[in-house]
Amino acid sequence: MRRGVLSGASTAVASIVALALLLPASAHAATLESGLWWFDRGKVQAAHDAGFDGTGVTVAVIDGQINPDIVGLRGADLEVKDSYCRDAEGDPVPATSTDYVAASHATHVVSMIAGTGDAPAGGLPVTGAAPGAKVLYYPAIVTDGVFDTAMGEKFDEQCLLEDGSTVMADGTTGVSRAIEDAVEDGADIISISLEGFDLTDALAKAEAAGVIVVAALPNNSGVASQPASGNGVVAVQSFGADGKIQSSTTIEGVGEPSPNQSDDVIVAAPGMGLLGQGSENSWDEQVLLTGTSYATPIAAGFLAVVKQKYPDATSGQLLQSLIRNTGTKGEHEPEWNDSVGYGAVSLTGMLAVDPTAYPDVNPIFDAEDPNAQPSAADVRAAAAAATPAPTADSDEPGETSSTQDALVPLLVGGGILVAVLLVGGIILAVVLTRSSRRRNNEQGGAHGR
Secondary structure, three states: OOOOOOHOOOOOOOHHHOEEEEEEOOOOOHHHHHHHHHHHHHHHHHHHHOOOOOOOOOOEEOOOOOOOOOOOHOOEEEEEOOOOOOOOOOEEEOOOOHHHHHHHHHHHHHHHHOOEEEOOOOOOOEEOOOOOOOEEEOOOOOOOHHHOOOOOOOHHHHHHOOOOOOOOOOOOHHHHHHHHHHHHOOOOEEEEEEEEEOOOHHHHHHHHHHHEEEEEOOOOOOOEEOOOOOOOOEEEEEEOOOOOEEOOOOOOOOOOEEEOOOOOOOEEEOOOOEEOOOOOOOOOOEEEEEOOHHHHHHHHHHHHHHHHHOOOHHHHHHHHHHHHHHOOOOOOOOOOOOOOOOOOOOOHHHOOOOOHHEEEOOOOOOOOOOOOOHHHHHHHHHHHHHHOOOOOOOOOOOOOOOHHHOOOOOEEEEEEEEEEEOOOOEEEEEOOOOOHHHHOOOOOOOOOO
């Protein structure tokens, strides 16, 4: 959605709706089975069978209320954190819910990462991209009864902070705190299928800590807001079994077909006609889902699987691999367009290439633009704030575990110079920025997957 179209108490809830569309499926099994196309085509089961299912990797998901008790999530390594919202009495608003309207979005999103493959009676398996990963779940914008009202009209009246103050109506406070807590809790990757917030400080902390943030683009063409528009964030497009990106009319249903193009897109992932478990009729009923909301956790899950195989790879190297191994053409130099960014995420492509040979630099972080959000200065400040003071028995400066140390940059004439030590010499790492890819790459609309 365009920034400013929605305001007040309804913004956060509408942001969820705008990133996902549930398409009730026919009871015919063949129709539902079509929702497994992404799993089959991406050879996800082959990766799992080879022992790569995200085990040992921690993925944080930030969303609304969740139902962790559906068949496909029972037994998943899922830790649901407390809600950031308090009711008028100061008690935490429940993080979980069995109400479908309240919990469906988050439940489907998490299933795309952590779905165990267990199915309800007569159903098909909903297996996530990284069912072995540990998922830390942060319900950032839930409120007591908000989803039972007309699009969240009571949001800013009931979602209170611990001190009794009202959380910002658009949910920024909750989402920002969730990102910061996920970094503190040791997340390797953060997946967010929400939009419409100012998260600059929180995203700077994630970048400084070397935590990958993957976020959903809006489902209709236009200016993305944070987190998808955030500097260094993997903004995810959605495409279907036919290889075409999602159309804006898929969501809005009116007007002429319009591809969901964006200047912020980084990659595309499967997000149209995906099998999901749970409907307004029953949590055991299965449906087909469409939206960038579901493409995003799949992209995050693929990164988790690759990180498991290559545990020594830094976040910058994983992102280098992400954009250099898209589609079906194997390893290649990155090329960008406003339909699919650098291309369709390829699990098999990334698994085939050891990313530790790539520069240890986030290739989608623009360190040259002082107005980027977050900017390089924001990240440096976040890194400095996270650096512990020297201990009394050491005169050495404090250290962080951040892979962003390589991006506390030496700015030369407004540019960034990053030295990467390799066996046999020193090279200069080329950082691809959002502005440079628009200048230098050919524009196009097809992604050839």
